[in-house]
Amino acid sequence: MGKSIFDGRVQIKYSYGCYGMTRGGGKTWHGGMDIVGVDSDVILMPYYEMPDGTQKPIKGRVTRARIVTDHSDRTWEWGYYVCVQLDADQTPDAVNFMYFCHCSRLLVDVGDRVISGQQLAIMGETGNAKGTHPHCHFEVRATASSKGLDPSAYAAIPNNAGIYGTAPATEKPVEVPVSSNEKAAVSALQNITVGPVSSG
Known part of the structure; x- marks a missing residue:
C-alpha cells in the first residue's frame, strides 16, 4: 500500500463510510470514501496507484475551494470542500x-495548480458531517455532475472499514551536548572485571 490522502495511517471507521454503501434504509447511496487521518489531519493531493502497486504522481487545477450554505444546492452537504480537475490523460480510468x-x-x-503530495485542506466535519467525527469525504467523478466512481486507486486503500498504513517513524532522540571535560571524564573510566569469588 502506498501513500494515501494523509501522511501516516488512515482509517475508514464504519462500513457505511465505504464507497457504494447505502444509508438511511437504502435511500442514500454513498459516492465516496469517508477517510480519517489517524496521524495527521492535513489532506494531501493523492497519487494514482497502478495495478502493479506502484504510485504515479498526478496533477491538476483547483476549480472549487468553498462552502455552500444554500440547501437547495446539494453540495451544501460537503461543507468546506476542494475540487481538483485532473490534467488529461494521466490515468487509464474515467476519473x-x-x-x-x-x-x-x-x-x-481556485486556480491553484496542485501535484501529488501537496497540502489541500484540513480534515473536519462541516456540512452534513457536523457532529459526527472529523474525516474527509473523498469522491472522484468523470464529470462534475456525474455519479461518484470507486476512489480506491487514488485513496490507496481497500474499500473496507479498517486502519491502513504505518505510523510515521518517531523522531530521533535529541542529543544532549557534552562538554570536553565530561568527555574526558567518561573516556578515563575503566572497566574492572572481578574474577570468581570463593565462599571463604
Missing part, C-alpha cells in the same frame, strides 16, 4: 474530478 469534503479549513484557492 477527471476529485472532491475533498467536510474540511475545517482550506489551504488552496
Whole structure:
C-alpha cells in the first residue's frame, strides 16, 4: 500500500463510510470514501496507484475551494470542500474530478495548480458531517455532475472499514551536548572485571 490522502495511517471507521454503501434504509447511496487521518489531519493531493502497486504522481487545477450554505444546492452537504480537475490523460480510468469534503479549513484557492503530495485542506466535519467525527469525504467523478466512481486507486486503500498504513517513524532522540571535560571524564573510566569469588 502506498501513500494515501494523509501522511501516516488512515482509517475508514464504519462500513457505511465505504464507497457504494447505502444509508438511511437504502435511500442514500454513498459516492465516496469517508477517510480519517489517524496521524495527521492535513489532506494531501493523492497519487494514482497502478495495478502493479506502484504510485504515479498526478496533477491538476483547483476549480472549487468553498462552502455552500444554500440547501437547495446539494453540495451544501460537503461543507468546506476542494475540487481538483485532473490534467488529461494521466490515468487509464474515467476519473477527471476529485472532491475533498467536510474540511475545517482550506489551504488552496481556485486556480491553484496542485501535484501529488501537496497540502489541500484540513480534515473536519462541516456540512452534513457536523457532529459526527472529523474525516474527509473523498469522491472522484468523470464529470462534475456525474455519479461518484470507486476512489480506491487514488485513496490507496481497500474499500473496507479498517486502519491502513504505518505510523510515521518517531523522531530521533535529541542529543544532549557534552562538554570536553565530561568527555574526558567518561573516556578515563575503566572497566574492572572481578574474577570468581570463593565462599571463604
